Amino acid sequence: xxxxxxxxxxxxxxxxxxxxxEQETISITFSNESLESSLSKIETKTGLNFYYQExxxxxxxxxxxxxxxxxxxxxxxxxxxxIETNLNFFITDGKIILSQNIRIHNDLANNFFGLEEDNVLxxxxxxxxxxxxxxxxxxxxxxxxxxxxxxxxxxxxVKDRIVTQNELKFIGKETEKNAERFFxxxxxxxxxxxxxxxxxxxxxxxxxxxxxxxxxDGRYSxxxxxxxxxxxxxxIGFNFVEQQIIxxxxxxxxxDLVESVTELGEVVVSSKQNQIIKExxxxxxxxxxxxxxxxxxxxxxxxxxxxxxxxxGIKTVGEGAQGFNVRGGKSDQNLVLLDNAVVYNxxxxxxxxxxxxxxxxxxxxxxxxxxxxxxxxxxxxxxxxKTKDGDIDKFEGEAGIGPVTSNVKISTPIIKDKSxxxxxxxxxxxxxxxxxxxxxxxxxxxxxxxxxxxxxTHKFNEKNTxxxxxxxxxxxxxxxxxxxxxxxxxxxxxxxxxxxxxxHNLTTHLSNSQYKYSIxxxxxxxxxxxxxxxxxETQLKLVFNYYLNKQHDLKYGVSSxxxxxxxxxxxxxxxxxxxxxxxxxxxxxxxxAIFVGDEFKLSDKISLNAGLRxxxxxxxxPASQFTYEDGLPKxxxxxLEELQYDNGDFYKTYSGLEYRISGxxxxxxxxSIKAGFDTNYQYIHLLSTNTxxxxxxxxxxxxxxxxPQKGQQVSVGLFKNFKNEMYQLSLEGYYKRMDNVLDYKVxxxxxxxxxxxxxxxxxxxxxxxVEFLLKKxxxxxxxxxxxxYSRAYLRTDSQFNDEMVNNNDYYPANFDKPHDVSIVAxxxxxxRYSFSANFVYQTGRPITYPVGSYQYGNSEYTLYxxxxxxxxPDYYRLDIGVNIEGNHKIKKFAHSFWNFSIYxxxxxxxxxxxxxxxxxxxxKAYKTSIFSIPVPTLTYNFKF
Numbered sequence: 001x002x003x004x005x006x007x008x009x010x011x012x013x014x015x016x017x018x019x020x021x022e023q024e025t026i027s028i029t030f031s032n033e034s035l036e037s038s039l040s041k042i043e044t045k046t047g048l049n050f051y052y053q054e055x056x057x058x059x060x061x062x063x064x065x066x067x068x069x070x071x072x073x074x075x076x077x078x079x080x081x082x083i084e085t086n087l088n089f090f091i092t093d094g095k096i097i098l099s100q101n102i103r104i105h106n107d108l109a110n111n112f113f114g115l116e117e118d119n120v121l122x123x124x125x126x127x128x129x130x131x132x133x134x135x136x137x138x139x140x141x142x143x144x145x146x147x148x149x150x151x152x153x154x155x156x157x158v159k160d161r162i163v164t165q166n167e168l169k170f171i172g173k174e175t176e177k178n179a180e181r182f183f184x185x186x187x188x189x190x191x192x193x194x195x196x197x198x199x200x201x202x203x204x205x206x207x208x209x210x211x212x213x214x215x216x217d218g219r220y221s222x223x224x225x226x227x228x229x230x231x232x233x234x235x236i237g238f239n240f241v242e243q244q245i246i247x248x249x250x251x252x253x254x255x256d257l258v259e260s261v262t263e264l265g266e267v268v269v270s271s272k273q274n275q276i277i278k279e280x281x282x283x284x285x286x287x288x289x290x291x292x293x294x295x296x297x298x299x300x301x302x303x304x305x306x307x308x309x310x311x312x313g314i315k316t317v318g319e320g321a322q323g324f325n326v327r328g329g330k331s332d333q334n335l336v337l338l339d340n341a342v343v344y345n346x347x348x349x350x351x352x353x354x355x356x357x358x359x360x361x362x363x364x365x366x367x368x369x370x371x372x373x374x375x376x377x378x379x380x381x382x383x384x385x386k387t388k389d390g391d392i393d394k395f396e397g398e399a400g401i402g403p404v405t406s407n408v409k410i411s412t413p414i415i416k417d418k419s420x421x422x423x424x425x426x427x428x429x430x431x432x433x434x435x436x437x438x439x440x441x442x443x444x445x446x447x448x449x450x451x452x453x454x455x456x457t458h459k460f461n462e463k464n465t466x467x468x469x470x471x472x473x474x475x476x477x478x479x480x481x482x483x484x485x486x487x488x489x490x491x492x493x494x495x496x497x498x499x500x501x502x503x504h505n506l507t508t509h510l511s512n513s514q515y516k517y518s519i520x521x522x523x524x525x526x527x528x529x530x531x532x533x534x535x536x537e538t539q540l541k542l543v544f545n546y547y548l549n550k551q552h553d554l555k556y557g558v559s560s561x562x563x564x565x566x567x568x569x570x571x572x573x574x575x576x577x578x579x580x581x582x583x584x585x586x587x588x589x590x591x592x593a594i595f596v597g598d599e600f601k602l603s604d605k606i607s608l609n610a611g612l613r614x615x616x617x618x619x620x621x622p623a624s625q626f627t628y629e630d631g632l633p634k635x636x637x638x639x640l641e642e643l644q645y646d647n648g649d650f651y652k653t654y655s656g657l658e659y660r661i662s663g664x665x666x667x668x669x670x671x672s673i674k675a676g677f678d679t680n681y682q683y684i685h686l687l688s689t690n691t692x693x694x695x696x697x698x699x700x701x702x703x704x705x706x707x708p709q710k711g712q713q714v715s716v717g718l719f720k721n722f723k724n725e726m727y728q729l730s731l732e733g734y735y736k737r738m739d740n741v742l743d744y745k746v747x748x749x750x751x752x753x754x755x756x757x758x759x760x761x762x763x764x765x766x767x768x769x770v771e772f773l774l775k776k777x778x779x780x781x782x783x784x785x786x787x788x789y790s791r792a793y794l795r796t797d798s799q800f801n802d803e804m805v806n807n808n809d810y811y812p813a814n815f816d817k818p819h820d821v822s823i824v825a826x827x828x829x830x831x832r833y834s835f836s837a838n839f840v841y842q843t844g845r846p847i848t849y850p851v852g853s854y855q856y857g858n859s860e861y862t863l864y865x866x867x868x869x870x871x872x873p874d875y876y877r878l879d880i881g882v883n884i885e886g887n888h889k890i891k892k893f894a895h896s897f898w899n900f901s902i903y904x905x906x907x908x909x910x911x912x913x914x915x916x917x918x919x920x921x922x923x924k925a926y927k928t929s930i931f932s933i934p935v936p937t938l939t940y941n942f943k944f
Contacts, residue, residue: 028077029068035060038081046074048091052098060085086173100170172249183247184550186221189214189233192256194389194420195459198235199363200286201257206230208724211669213278216365217545233257252502276730280599280609280664282676282715283327283369283732285311289361296838296879296901301405301939302358304385305346310822310838312732312771312788313368314381317815317845318875318912319930322351322695325815326368327713328736328767328792329380332686332699336383337375339455339469341491342537344515345695346383348449348475349428355473355489359398359409360424360453362388369715369734370662370676373555373597373611374543379680379711379738387469389457390420400941404428419458426451447477463499468492475695487517487695503547512538517695520573528573531752533698536564553599555611560592563684565701568752582752587701588620591683597660605666613658617683617702621645625652625704626755633800634705634758643704652704656681670721675714682709685742687750698750705757710739728775738765743794745802761803765813767792783825792816805867812846812868819843836881836901844872849925850916862916872927875910879903886942896942903935 028045030038036057039050063084069077078089078096090097171185189201197218204211205224212222222231224247233241238257245253276284287307305324308314315325322345323331336343338356346355367375367382375382390411397410406429411422427450451473459465474488493511500506516534521527541559548554567584597611623645632638645651662676685706688697702708717732741763744750748759769790776782793810796803805811821841828834846868854863881901904910909932916925 025071025073026077027070027072030065030081032064032066035063035065035081035085038065042074042077042081042096048074048094048096050096050098052087056087056098056100086170088173100173168244168246169253170246170248171251171253172247181226182223183226184221184223184250185245185247185253186219186547187252187254189218189220189255189257191238191389192258193391193393195392195457195465196362196389198238198257201233201235201238203231203233206232216363221547221550223550276728277666277670277672277719277721278607278664280607280674281367281370281372281662282674282717283313283367283734285314285366285368287364287366289358289364296836296881296903301353301402302400303354304356304358304361304364305354305383308364308366308383310786310824310840311366312773312786312820312822313734313769313790314366315788315815315817315820315842316351319877319910321912322347325792326366326381327734327769328765328790328813328816329711329738330686330741330813330815332684333378333380333682333709333711334383335375335378335381336385338385338471338491339387339467339493339511340495340509340541341469341471341493341511341539342513343471343489343491344513344535344699345487345489347695348451348473349447350477350695353405353449355449355451356385356471357407357409357424357426357451357453359400359407360387360422360455362386369678369713369717369732370609370660371678371680373595373613373660374541374557374559376559376593376595376613376615376658376680377561377591377682377684379682379709387453387455388422389455389467390422392417392420392457392459396944398941398943400939402939403937414456415458418460419456422453422455422457424453447475449473449475465497467495467497469494482521482523484520484522485517485695486520488515490514505545507543507545509539509541509543512536519696522573525574526576526578528577529570529579530573531568531570532566533568533696534566535699538562551601553601554597555599556596558592558594560590563587563589563591563701565589565699567698567700567756570752584752584754585622585624587623587703589683589701590618590620592616606664608663609661611660613660614655615658615681615683616653616655617681617708618650619652619701619703621649621651622647623649623651623703624754626757628705633798633803636755636758652702654681654683654702654708656708656710670725672719673717674719675716677715678711678713680711680713682711685709687742687756700756703757706742706760707740707762709741712737726776726778728773728777730771730773732771734767734769734771736765736767738767741765741794743796743805761796761798761805763794763796763805765792765794766810780828781825782828783823786820786822788820789818790816790820791818811866814846814868816846816868817843832885834883836883838879838881839877841876842874844874844911846870847872847914872911872914877904877908877910878906880905895944896940899937899939899941901937901939903937904931905934907933 201214214220399408409424455469518532539561543557546554565587595613713736715734775784792813823839852863884898886896911927
């Protein structure tokens with residue numbers, strides 16, 4: 001008998017024996033029994049012996065079987081008993097053979113006599129020996145191939161990348177009845193040292209046919225074909241990972257990525273690479289604080305916000321300005337969060353530096369289009385900053401020394417592999433920047449600041465993690481010898497992440513934030529005073545995530561925030577003072593919300609993100625509020641009565657339903673179109689008559705006479721990647737309308753005003769624009785070109801002259817700058833030496849000029865143009881830098897990085913503001929500028 005005939009006869013015999021076994025029926029009952037006990041009971045009942053490895057069964061020590069069968073075949077019983085395991089079975093003469101994942105076949109595959117070794121696991125171009133495997137037509141593998149796969153090396157060096165190769169993993173088990181050809185693999189990707197989730201990790205098959213990107217929680221989901229798949233995981237700052245997976249069903253695999261040893265923590269702005277194509281929301285800018293080169297900045301200080309304003313749609317009023325404007329919105333319409341606690345003034349030093357130590361930041365995302373459903377309370381954007389977690393494995397740190405500031409960040413494990421502490425601090429030690437300015441008064445002034453951040457992370461178990469963050473910043477400056485200004489931010493937050501199941505989790509946020517400032521005036525006895533303001537808010541927010549199925553990813557929750565606001569006080573500071581103590585009534589309010597959203601995947605090409613958020617705002621007593629005649633301006637003559645409200649009274653309630661809808665259609669894997677529509681309510685307002693936000697501006701809660709701001713925005717965008725994501729192109733357009741935006745009467749008095757509603761003009765706003773961004777992300781030359789054309793207008797709607805601006809026609813907002821160009825470039829000469837440059841051009845901001853004079857009575861008055869009719873000169877600036885990394889030896893105390901940069905290398909005298917004074921009967925114009933000369937800087941950074 002030849003070999004083929006022998007094999008065929010043997011298989012026919014085994015098949016007939018198995019068939020004979022399948023025809024027998026038995027009755028058996030299991031009462032809350034272990035798997036091992038159940039198998040023993042089957043052995044006793046049938047007389048057949050099981051063959052398996054003991055550790056296969058011990059993996060299911062928690063499994064309890066509580067089932068009863070009457071006149072069922074042995075096949076039926078075994079399939080049902082093993083349904084919650086990855087075990088398969090094969091029945092032959094007197095034996096029941098168990099196997100993990102794969103089935104033992106009792107018939108020949110269709111191509112048994114013509115196996116083709118055409119699947120290569122690793123490409124020889126990657127300097128790894130190729131491993132061949134044999135695959136049957138139904139996706140199963142032969143035993144020899146499985147043995148080869150499980151013997152792969154764990155690590156290899158591939159094209160100068162450190163590659164981690166993990167053991168082969170089986171997902172689910174092969175079943176004869178399962179006809180699915182694709183299954184879903186999902187899981188969480190974390191930092192192996194800190195346990196932090198890693199967002200924006202690219203997960204793809206080796207042939208690039210299937211891909212996914214992890215979200216902000218480190219979660220990914222990818223659809224893979226049945227059988228063997230070779231996955232690759234890559235992320236900036238982490239080792240490259242290869243993982244072979246055999247898919248027999250839906251399943252979960254979690255990954256822990258290892259940080260690259262040369263990661264230096266520099267600031268680079270990115271647009272989430274492939275995720276920007278696949279995600280549904282529009283208008284998201286991500287800032288990666290972990291790698292590559294810094295953008296040349298003034299005085300060499302790495303700055304999150306300054307990096308963000310180089311991106312389309314995000315602007316500042318001017319150089320060194322405090323605050324930023326997003327898509328035509330005022331600076332108070334941006335919600336800045338640090339570990340989910342609000343930072344009311346995220347700037348140091350009049351806006352030159354951000355108030356958050358860049359060494360402590362783990363991730364930062366700006367939502368300027370589709371704002372996630374869990375955020376609310378602002379019209380224009382959310383700047384969500386997350387701090388790093390400390391290292392749970394070893395002590396490490398990072399520091400930088402510059403001409404004006406020094407930074408340090410250290411972290412250490414408290415309980416190894418469970419908890420860590422991270423501390424970051426920054427301080428300034430020089431006032432020479434002020435002495436270099438053109439304005440004489442500023443040359444004689446001084447300023448200093450510092451900030452401190454601490455966070456503690458504790459992982460109790462796989463399902464519970466707690467992170468606590470504390471932050472404090474303080475600025476002190478004097479613009480004249482008799483006045484000392486101080487302002488500070490303080491916050492504390494606690495975040496608890498709890499996993500109910502693999503599909504359902506909860507994140508609880510409890511936070512408290514406070515911002516306050518004071519002016520200590522000491523000039524002449526009898527007129528000295530202390531003036532101040534503060535705002536305090538406490539928030540509790542619960543966010544649930546429920547991964548319903550492949551099509552639906554649900555998010556829902558509730559939040560509630562309590563405001564306590566002291567609008568201002570003035571206290572005399574000496575006993576002979578002729579000043580009276582003034583205390584404006586304090587304000588209190590409760591802002592609550594309930595929200596639900598669904599990431600709905602209609603198909604591989606179409607996804608929707610739809611959500612509803614219902615907000616309620618209650619102004620709370622004690623309070624004193626005036627009522628006014630309807631249809632007339634609010635002033636002393638139109639006031640009807642003053643109402644008094646007791647402590648705890650809800651004297652005014654506002655509410656509204658917010659819609660958050662966005663959608664994505666993918667033409668191809670690297671080309672998509674998105675659209676979105678958002679509505680938002682804002683119940684808190686910044687009171688400022690300045691062109692730019694000031695540290696001494698005050699905030700005001702909505703009340704009986706000041707309504708909340710409302711906004712609607714529609715946006716649409718095209719997103720395209722080229723040459724395997726080497727080039728990224730986006731083109732977005734938006735249109736925004738706003739109601740109840742606060743503008744002010746001419747000569748409005750904001751300081752210590754108990755009837756501020758009499759100084760305010762509610763205005764309507766509109767903004768529109770087009771944003772273009774082209775990025776190159778790979779190669780020796782990287783960078784981006786951003787261009788924005790945008791307009792921002794306001795319009796009053798009143799029939800009374802004192803509440804009318806420009807005859808109720810639309811006029812440009814103070815921050816309206818139609819053209820904005822940013823070019824950021826980095827050229828890597830070698831692995832250690834690189835060059836960088838930054839060019840910025842912006843249209844000059846609007847300004848109101850005096851255009852003449854007139855006589856009234858015996859006095860002469862200046863006649864001004866329509867509001868914001870003219871513009872100051874355009875702004876442009878070129879910065880260059882040279883970056884030198886230390887050598888790349890792994891075993892050394894610290895990895896260093898030098899940066900030499902020249903800010904405003906062309907010495908452009910860009911005007912910051914223009915003001916007018918009357919001298920000898922003539923109106924004369926003067927301009928101020930911040931940096932009119934090149935500013936060189938040398939900074940040194942090191943990581944240990």
